[in-house]
Amino acid sequence: MGKGQPSYTDEELLAGIRHGDDRALAHMYRQYLPTVIHLVTQNSGTEDEAKDIYQEGVMVFYEKVREGTLELSCQIKTYLYAVCRRLWLKRLAEKGRYGGRLDDFEPYLETGAEADLADAEERDRQFALMSEALVRLGEPCRSLLEGFYLLDKSMQQLTAEHGYTNADNAKNQKYKCLVRLKKLFFTQYKEEPLS
C-alpha cells in the first residue's frame, strides 16, 4: 500500500473487525480489492460487477467474523478469493455464460468457503423474508421496529419520533409489533421448505 496507512497483519485485521473497527474493515477492503477485480475482469466481467461480487464476498467474511464462527485455515486473501471466485461462478452460470472454466490468478484452495457460502445463502433468504414481513407489517409498527433494530435508534429517540407519552408505552408497543411480526415472519418462514 505504502500510502502512510498502518499495515495490519491478518490477526490484527480479524481482531479489529470482530470488535467493529471500521478502519480495519476499510483497510482490508482496499487491500484485497485489486485481486478480485482482476479475477472478474479477466473472466468476462466488468469492473462494476467485480465490485458487487467483492462486496458480497466481504460481507460473507464480515458476518462470519462477527458471529465468531469463522474457522480461518488460510490467509484472509485466499479466503476472500475463494468466496468471490465461487460467487462469480454462480453469477456467470446465472448469466448463462459460464464456459465451465475460470482463469485463476491465485492458488485456489479448499478454504471452507463453500460451506460458509451455503450459510450466507440461507441468511440472505431469511433477510429477504424479514424485509417482506416488515413491509406487510404496516405502519407504525414498521418504522418503530426498523428504527430500533435496523437503524439502531434508542428507545427515547423513538418515543419522541412516534409521539408516545413515555418510553414504557413505546416499549409495550414494540413488543406488540414484535408479536405481529413474528406471525408474519414465521408463517412465511415455515411455508417455504428449509433447504
Next chain:
Amino acid sequence: MMTEADYYAFFDDYLQDRLEAPVRQNLERRLAADPVLAERFADYQRLTGTLHAYGQRLRVSDKLRAIQAEIDAEQETTVETGRANMPVMRISRTEQWLREFWQGHRATMGVAASVAIMAVFATLLGLQWWNTRNITSPAGYAKLRLEVAQLKNAQKKDRRVMNQVINQIGATPPPVQGKFSGTGFALTSDGYIVTSYHVIQGADSVLIEGRDKQRFRAEPVFSDVAHDLTILRINDRRFNGFGRLPYTVKRRQAELGEKVYTLGYPREDQVYNDGSLSARSGFEGDTGFYQISIPVNPGNSGGPVLDDRGNLIGVISGRQMDVQSAAFATKSSYLARLVDSLSAANNPHVYNLPKQNQLTGQTRPQQLRKLQDFVFVVKVFE
C-alpha cells in the same frame, strides 16, 4: 394471564439481565420444564436475532459502499503513470473506458484486423483469377498463358493490352503420349526440322511423328526466342533422310495479298487451311511476323506457311484472340538468316537448304500431295 407481548417483554428483560435472581431462576426452570414456553422463547430469540443481523447487514453494506465510493473517487480522475516523478494524468471516464477496452481486447482486435486484410486480398486475387480464367475455354489454357507471357517478355512487348491477348497455338488437347504438341516441317533432307520455340519450350524430350506414324526422337539444336523459332535435329539411328524437299525458303518479304496456305496438326490428322497475307507486321506491329488470314488452332504452331508457288514464307506462331482469323507467322527471312548465321558459326554444320522448288505451277492438291510427307507432329514431353 400474560399475553404474548408480555412474555416478549419478560424475555427481553431476561436477556438484558434485568430480572432479579429468584425470578430468573424461576423462568429458567420453567423453560426447562415447559416445551411450549421454550419454543416461544426460541422464536423470540430467532426473531430478534434475525432483526439484529439484518440491521447489521444493511449498515455494513452501506459502509462497504462508502469505502468503495471513496476508492472510486480517488481513482476516478487520476491514472497512475507508474513512475514516481511523473505527474498523474487526469483523463475522462470515457477515455479510461476506452483504455481499458484497448488493454483487454487489443490482441483480439489485432487478429481481427489481420483476418480482414487477408480476406480483402484473397477476394481481390480470387476475382482477378476468376476474370482471367473466364476469358478462355480450352483445357490447358494456363500453360498457354504462361507461354504467351514468356514469349512476349522475350519480345520486349510490355505494352500488352489486356483484351488483346495473343494466344499461342502450341498446344492441342494432349494425346496420351505427349503433354503438348505442335507442327514441324523439314528444313533439310538430312533431318533438320523447324518448329516454333514455344512448342518445345521446357521440353524434356521431343518426338517427331510423320504421316506414316513413324516416330523419331529429336533434340533442339538452336532456338531463336525473339522470333519464336527452333531448329530440331532428328537423333535416331533408324532415320535415313527425308529425300528431296519440294519447297524452297523465301529470303525476301512476301507480297501483301498473296494467297497462302498451311498444313498442320491441330488434331490427330493433317489439316489444310488457306487464306491471304493480310499484313507485313505481326501482333502490335512486330515486324518479325506476318499477319495471315488463315484460321488456325492450337497445334498449328510451327507449321509451314507457303505461297501459291510453293515458297516457304513463314512459320505459324500464334493468333490474336479478339480478332477474327488473325494469325501470325514468323517471316521466313528470319529463318533463312538464322540458318545462315548457324552455318557461319565456329562449329558449322552445313545446312543444305533446298534449292529447287518442285511445287511451282502445280495445282493445290498436287502441291499438298508432295508436301504432306514433310510436315510432322512435334510431341513434347515435360
